[in-house]
Amino acid sequence: MLEDHHVGKMVLMKVNSAAVLSSVPLQMVYYFNIFYYIFYFIVTFLMIIYKSRVFSFPDGNLAFDLVLLILMGILEVTKLYHGFKGNLTEEAVPVVTNMVLTIGSMLLSLYYLLWQTYVLKADVIINAILLVIYGLEEVLDIIAVSSFARIYM
Incomplete structure (x- = not known):
């Protein structure tokens, strides 16, 4: 005796999920x-x-060096804010602003x-490292922006 087993149909739905484009590196x-x-x-700051x-600064140079350091700090915070925001939200404009x-x-x-x-050897070392980080950041920014642009534009 053959029994007819009713097998329920399972419907598989294909869900279109967008790939994550944010760059981990x-x-x-x-x-x-x-x-x-x-x-x-x-x-x-401590070296200044x-x-x-130790050294005799010409008039105004000490203040100029300090003002530029503070300006650089403000620029860095603004730059990193835009970079983080752009990468995590996969938006090209904040990343380009960061660039x-x-x-x-x-x-x-x-x-x-x-x-x-006055430039000391320590200045040369820490600035060279910072410039390498900036260079790497710029390369990765370009890759991220091109990835975002390819999908969203």
Whole structure:
């Protein structure tokens, strides 16, 4: 005796899920940049204080070096905010804003590397490291923006 078994039909629905485009390496560079920049800011500030005690600064140069350091700190916070926001929300405009602000940060780092009143070997080392981080960040920013643009534009 054959029994007819009713087998319920299972309906499989295909769900279109968007791929995650946020760049993990870029996010890691941003996080590393936060910690390194805090270190950089403190060390640069302390070296400026040290240089002001040991060397004779021409009029206005000490204030100029300090003002540029504070400006660089403000620029860094703004830059990283846009970078984090753009990468995590997969939006190109904040990442591009970060890229433009990074160029400003690179120029200020070059000032501390080459043109500040007194450049010590420690200045050269910490600014070279910062410039490498900025360069890596710019490359990863370009990759992220191209990835976002390919999908969303």
